[in-house]
Amino acid sequence: FLCSRSAAIHLAHIQDFPSSSDASLIVDSPILYCLRCAHTSWWPARAGHLPSWYTRAGARTFGVCLGAGPLGPYIPLKWIRHLPLDTHHATMLTRRVAGPAQQVGLAIWARAAGTLAPPRNTEFALLQDSDLAVFDSILGSGGVITDPHEVDPYNRDWMGKYRGRGRCVLRPRSTAQVSALLRHCSARRLAVVPQGGNTGLVGGSVPVHDEVVLSTGLMTTLLGFDPGSGALTAQAGAVLATLEAAARERGHAMPLDLGASGSCAIGGNVATNAGGIRLLRHGPLHGSVLGLEVVLAGGQVLDLLSSLRKDNTGYDLKQLFIGSEGTLGVITAVAIQCPAASPATSLAYLAVPSFKAAQQVLQAARQNLGELLSAFEFLDRESLEVAKQFLPGARDPLPGSDAPFFLVVEIAGSSEQHNAAMLEAFLESTMGEGRVLDGVVAQDSRQAGEIWALREGITEALRHRGAIYKYDLSFRVEEMYGVVGAARERLASAYPSGFLGGGAGSTAGSDTEHALKVVGYGHLGDGNVHLNISAPRYDAGLEALIEPWVYEFTAAHSGSISAEHGLGRMKAPCIGYSKPPEAVRLMRSIKAAFDPQGILNPYKVLPPE
Amino acid sequence: FLCSRSAAIHLAHIQDFPSSSDASLIVDSPILYCLRCAHTSWWPARAGHLPSWYTRAGARTFGVCLGAGPLGPYIPLKWIRHLPLDTHHATMLTRRVAGPAQQVGLAIWARAAGTLAPPRNTEFALLQDSDLAVFDSILGSGGVITDPHEVDPYNRDWMGKYRGRGRCVLRPRSTAQVSALLRHCSARRLAVVPQGGNTGLVGGSVPVHDEVVLSTGLMTTLLGFDPGSGALTAQAGAVLATLEAAARERGHAMPLDLGASGSCAIGGNVATNAGGIRLLRHGPLHGSVLGLEVVLAGGQVLDLLSSLRKDNTGYDLKQLFIGSEGTLGVITAVAIQCPAASPATSLAYLAVPSFKAAQQVLQAARQNLGELLSAFEFLDRESLEVAKQFLPGARDPLPGSDAPFFLVVEIAGSSEQHNAAMLEAFLESTMGEGRVLDGVVAQDSRQAGEIWALREGITEALRHRGAIYKYDLSFRVEEMYGVVGAARERLASAYPSGFLGGGAGSTAGSDTEHALKVVGYGHLGDGNVHLNISAPRYDAGLEALIEPWVYEFTAAHSGSISAEHGLGRMKAPCIGYSKPPEAVRLMRSIKAAFDPQGILNPYKVLPPE
């Protein structure tokens, strides 16, 4: 294997390829970087350099997404190709690694449907009994879980897509305990995954290999509430819905809400920079988090737990932890600005004839409902159908409608009457203009709750249906639904029957519950679409058909490949679709400054170097 | 000079002390750090180590504020002392530097009223004619200013408190030009100060020594506006008021507004994380800035100019530039979320009997005006008086009132009638409860404009009155006014006549225009008070009386020493009052990663190491 300008290739990071021949394997990100001449090239693209296994590749097709290298993970879109490769040849590839020449570095990032992982970083220590003894001494009884059955749920993600092999779960109650744990882990170089409610949707919250899980499940104390400002302070493990109830009791509301509120933790929300249905009104967490307490990888406690509304003294470090997905520090406490609760809320569920009409209704709502507007969500007909079928007790608010799109529009204000008058005027005008076909206004909080349950239950319903490929994308509002149609077309031509195609283990049949289904829903007001591809099982061929195509499509339309869920494990190698190499370089230097040994949530967010 | 545990002292960084004996000198931040035993101690606090000049000190008193050292700038409050010192002894101190032993590093940070600067970093190159030739070739005619008269205003800050000695001003028009300029400056190691509208209030926007000024004054293009989302994109030099007008034309509004809007630039606003009167409604810039384009110190263009509402792909680097005051990169373009403009605005100016009543009115406004509330400002009687006296055309909206505090309450909504009804009900109830003594509601936009001009003109009025010591502090709302009273008491006991005390050059007299005056006003809804001490001239003795006392007071009340103006040059050594050493350590590592040579806005934000 030769670089076009230099010498032999060193294949790094692929020691962990599976030898079992039935594992589904996806190899992405091969990019050549010649350490001698600094020339970067895409490997199989140059005929002269095609490795023999490439041309000898078997029948199965695997997705290849170009990625990391010393120049960063940014790869021109035209370089993205599909590369036929099977595990046999991957093994061969692995064998060739042994060569001595290191003049060309080749970063390969392996990922597989469901099970295959990037290689374990062998610099991390293996957990010893002596470590467990130290953990026990720090946490006392009940603080350390090692029973495999009890550990298991902490190793599995919410979708059932990723599964780690962590052997122990740590459950501290205090910041001091988190600090002592991390001091030990960094001294021993044990890798750690922070975990909140484990509702994350990108495989970020569970181990990839044998990382220790540090759960905030016992850190749930409400630390304070300042009625003068609405600043709420809580330990990181406090469940969002619990905090919402606490804020409500005091005449305030949390500035965020999302479908997983009953189980996700505020620390996890901050770590993922969760969006949700209130972002439209209250903005992102970057604007409403007032302070954080964070324990760094080495155990140092970073006290930024101010509850002041304004503080411009130096760089705003807390911002870095918002959305860092557990890779820069463990968040132990959060102070957040809670707006005053609105005494009066009204909700409308509307059927619209097209996505274009949905946008026009959004524009009209922005102009006419202004400060009252508190949520603007959408679902397509396919989402509605999945929810109706798989969500226990789901009710269709407009059972007669055959519209292609539905909107959930919420307004919140200080006067019931004013709300009603504004909403009525708004509905009259949009219906008059033919932009809204039909609609219902919730008559009481039970009805409103049902509508919300439907909208927020789609994620859950999809999980009940089977495997889900979730893509959480943002675009300009005008363009946000295009990707759903494009995905439908792409799958329809690959699977004309609507079912997963041939090959061993396929469940093709005539049962529509097993059909592939593409649905789109999400936060219309924020240009955030959740593209979900529902399938009977996780399948490498299907995945290869979607990825990297969906990222390529998104980048070509100047969108983001992760609007709110983060990159986690799923999209770490793909950051280059949304961020330039210079940005990734700076992110790496920040990671190195905050966590020099890289023990915090390894294999996540940043692509391998 | 001996460390209590180790050897001789090396006095670094004080080569630049003035030799002229009439310069007012303040030396702050001497902290000993023994490089051998890592023992830190405060120097003059230990009798055994008192240097001889300390005991021989003359009549003049100078403020000493402990600060930087390799352990970071955090100093326990009990260590803060006043140290008598005069320039004669400072010169002696300088002479002693020459000793060879380097076992103890002593960082001294010198700062003086008006003129004295921290020492020039001798690692920076001196500007050569050949540099000017390169700048000329990059910018073409009109792009480089070197005429001393034309350069002068770029060297002086808005308050007339700080003055640099920069010899040239660069005025690029494009990002490519900024990149080329910085590539040259970093290759040559020339220090650079980014400058927007030069309205900053902490000495951050002007050179300290001979730094090159890079002005965004010619980068004023509106790059785009997306009506679907309200995302506005502009070059960094665009003036805030111009952008506000552009947004208004399109049915939207900028999410921030402040007294300097007619001259400050959007890039400067972002670089200072400007707050202002709309923060209450629209939150901080961290929530509304969508994207930035930034040129790094080495000339690399960092393209984060997304205008998507949501993008969780990796660490949110743009957040670091918000409030970085030109020390991490030069912002060349900004994308920002503009909310829909409210068709109807109403303004009330209220007299309240006490600060406690002001808080209660705020609470009531939060609960009852809710989503309509768009600004909640306050001024004390003393502020009002300064404004009436020094602001041309200022009108007192309640000329008969002798109340101690006044509030400016704005609501903005979609209906004139609803506004009026809500405001009336609100005023009736707060007046009925005796919390509001008297009030006027603006009858038209001219009256509203007059009230705003009064509130927003206080800063300007103070400038006309003379020298200003500005402290931009935040506290819990309940505690925010305490510092104003405490400052009044402190000054009253030091200057019983109300005038600057004895000593040569004092202007003591009976003219009240020359009296010391302490005023408080600001953003009540955000707990942000502007404590301003107005004096006939900048005076080291007065400054030493206020600083570090005011920072000490603020820290003791868990406040922030800079709510919205930033640290700049004025408060760089004082960051430890609001941020712990671990945070400062991380900030330093970020600075090193983004600007390894430290050429961007040196001597600002971070304390000397």
Ligand SMILES: Cc1cc2nc3c(=O)[nH]c(=O)nc-3n(C[C@H](O)[C@H](O)[C@H](O)COP(=O)(O)OP(=O)(O)OC[C@H]3O[C@@H](n4cnc5c(N)ncnc54)[C@H](O)[C@@H]3O)c2cc1C
């Ligand atoms: C039904 C459903 C609906 C959802 N709806 C939305 C939505 O509308 N908007 C949205 O943005 N997201 C949504 N999500 C995903 C969302 O990311 C999570 O719900 C939530 O924010 C994660 O919180 P968690 O406590 O479960 O974190 P986890 O899943 O436990 O962890 C998520 C990530 O954060 C890290 N982390 C967790 N806690 C800490 C901590 N204390 N310190 C440092 N790192 C930590 C983990 O390492 C991991 O990388 C939804 C998920 C589900 C299941």
Ligand SMILES: Cc1cc2nc3c(=O)[nH]c(=O)nc-3n(C[C@H](O)[C@H](O)[C@H](O)COP(=O)(O)OP(=O)(O)OC[C@H]3O[C@@H](n4cnc5c(N)ncnc54)[C@H](O)[C@@H]3O)c2cc1C
């Ligand atoms: C009358 C008056 C009222 C004010 N009211 C408020 C208020 O209510 N709220 C508030 O927060 N502030 C207020 N300020 C201060 C405020 O900081 C500035 O008005 C404004 O935000 C600074 O913008 P500027 O363009 O003038 O920046 P400058 O003063 O030119 O620069 C300020 C800092 O930003 C840096 N900088 C400027 N442009 C760039 C760039 N493109 N890239 C990188 N760094 C850059 C500079 O190096 C400097 O450190 C007020 C000031 C005045 C004079």
